[in-house]
Amino acid sequence: MAKTDISDESLYVSWKDGDKTAFDLLYERYRQPLFLFLLRRGHTQSAAEDVFHDSWMRIIDGNSKFNEQHFRGWLYTIARNLSTDLFRKLAIRTAGSLQDENIEAHHVSTQRQQEGIDCIELIKVSLQNLPLDQKDVFLLKEEAGLSLQQIADMLCVERETIKSRIRYAMKKLRDWMEDCL
Amino acid sequence: MNADDKKIRALYRLGRQENPSNLVDKRIKNAAHRVTLKRQRRWVWSLSTAAVIVLSFTVVLNVVETEIETTSNFPISAPLSQGVINDIAPIEIENSFSEDTSLTMHETKEFESQVATKLESRKHKMAKEKLEPTRNKANLKRMNAAPSLLTLASPADSALALEEQSEHLTLPVLPTELHGLLLLDDSLTGDEVGNKIQVFYKDKKIIELIKYRSLVVFKAWKGSEIISLKVNWDMAISELKNCEVRRAKKICNLNKHIQAVLIEEKLEYIIWEQEVE
Numbered sequence: 001m002a003k004t005d006i007s008d009e010s011l012y013v014s015w016k017d018g019d020k021t022a023f024d025l026l027y028e029r030y031r032q033p034l035f036l037f038l039l040r041r042g043h044t045q046s047a048a049e050d051v052f053h054d055s056w057m058r059i060i061d062g063n064s065k066f067n068e069q070h071f072r073g074w075l076y077t078i079a080r081n082l083s084t085d086l087f088r089k090l091a092i093r094t095a096g097s098l099q100d101e102n103i104e105a106h107h108v109s110t111q112r113q114q115e116g117i118d119c120i121e122l123i124k125v126s127l128q129n130l131p132l133d134q135k136d137v138f139l140l141k142e143e144a145g146l147s148l149q150q151i152a153d154m155l156c157v158e159r160e161t162i163k164s165r166i167r168y169a170m171k172k173l174r175d176w177m178e179d180c181l
Numbered sequence: 182m183n184a185d186d187k188k189i190r191a192l193y194r195l196g197r198q199e200n201p202s203n204l205v206d207k208r209i210k211n212a213a214h215r216v217t218l219k220r221q222r223r224w225v226w227s228l229s230t231a232a233v234i235v236l237s238f239t240v241v242l243n244v245v246e247t248e249i250e251t252t253s254n255f256p257i258s259a260p261l262s263q264g265v266i267n268d269i270a271p272i273e274i275e276n277s278f279s280e281d282t283s284l285t286m287h288e289t290k291e292f293e294s295q296v297a298t299k300l301e302s303r304k305h306k307m308a309k310e311k312l313e314p315t316r317n318k319a320n321l322k323r324m325n326a327a328p329s330l331l332t333l334a335s336p337a338d339s340a341l342a343l344e345e346q347s348e349h350l351t352l353p354v355l356p357t358e359l360h361g362l363l364l365l366d367d368s369l370t371g372d373e374v375g376n377k378i379q380v381f382y383k384d385k386k387i388i389e390l391i392k393y394r395s396l397v398v399f400k401a402w403k404g405s406e407i408i409s410l411k412v413n414w415d416m417a418i419s420e421l422k423n424c425e426v427r428r429a430k431k432i433c434n435l436n437k438h439i440q441a442v443l444i445e446e447k448l449e450y451i452i453w454e455q456e457v458e
Binding site (some may be wrong): 014015018019020023024029031035036041045048049052053054057060061120121122123124125126137142170173174177180181 | 185188190196197199200201204205206208211212213214217316
């Protein structure tokens with residue numbers, strides 16, 4: 001069996017059994033997606049690195065209870081919780097935006113005009129302006145590759161709620177990126 | 182998902198450029214490898230500890246076993262203490278029961294009859310050839326024993342027969358090698374494990390010896406008549422003095438060299454020592 005075919009859970013168990021290459025493989029799988037998840041969630045590069053590091057340390061130290069059924073969900077849950085804790089500490093908005101959507105759209109549009117940013121940068125800026133719950137759903141789908149049901153399980157909400165959040169998120173992104181579409 | 186959503190997703194993926202710094206990578210991987218190493222060391226340590234424990238236990242067991250075997254026989258110049266009796270009793274009981282109770286009454290009688298027949302035939306043979314059992318004659322060693330208990334089983338040997346009437350009975354000096362013991366009779370079988378030799382007649386243990394540096398400790402069971410050791414296995418227990426009782430076992434000092442072990446008021450086996458020349 002090729003190493004790429006080995007499940008995350010098997011790699012994790014192998015590493016626990018003393019195979020350090022198993023950890024390296026597991027780390028490579030989630031290195032960029034997890035980091036981007038944190039970065040796009042709204043952290044600076046440095047803060048994202050801190051949370052990223054702490055998340056892996058939780059995995060390594062085994063302080064968090066491993067859900068053998070789903071390593072990916074476990075990893076992203078740890079990262080998301082740590083990220084949320086940091087947001088709280090920094091008093092950054094963590095709940096859904098109370099701002100008027102028009103104000104957000106105006107903000108994105110103005111930012112684009114002022115900075116002359118391209119569409120790739122625009123989507124990054126647009127994501128930053130999404131409410132956190134919608135942003136989470138979008139990122140967990142894109143970066144973690146989780147299904148709607150897995151996201152619903154992870155966030156402890158109904159699948160329909162997740163569907164609504166992703167729908168709202170995509171609608172906002174379409175509005176803000178109209179010129180790029 | 183409509184076309185616009187696909188474009189949004191595509192744009193998003195195009196912007197996936199950032200990575201954590203190499204320093205973070207290194208720190209995380211090092212931490213993981215350290216944990217792996219620690220676990221491996223813990224595993225090796227556990228295995229080593231387990232191995233040491235097992236080895237220590239084995240050594241202690243061997244030492245205890247050796248001590249029991251040594252103390253289970255009479256100290257040459259000291260009377261048997263209660264401690265020694267207590268130490269040897271359980272093991273001796275186990276040995277005796279496990280070996281002797283495996284025979285049914287019928288089998289026992291048959292065994293005794295076979296031994297008697299064998300002795301009878303040897304007696305005739307020796308009388309006919311006018312030969313004495315040289316091994317006994319040459320190797321006799323005087324040891325004080327209870328008169329009614331131990332005699333040499335060579336009735337053809339008149340000297341010994343006379344001695345049987347006296348207070349000085351003689352035990353044969355038996356070979357201390359398995360090969361030598363087996364030469365005493367064609368029907369004997371035996372095995373040797375470490376310093377312990379066992380001799381069997383018709384699959385029943387009749388002799389066991391344990392070799393020490395300058396001493397060999399013998400044990401003889403019923404049936405040992407076949408190698409010229411005559412023991413009155415049905416002797417009157419009342420004749421025995423200096424007995425110590427522990428559980429179902431009575432250990433009697435016949436003299437300072439010889440010990441009789443009785444179970445349920447029946448003589449099971451005797452123990453004596455023989456110096457290595």
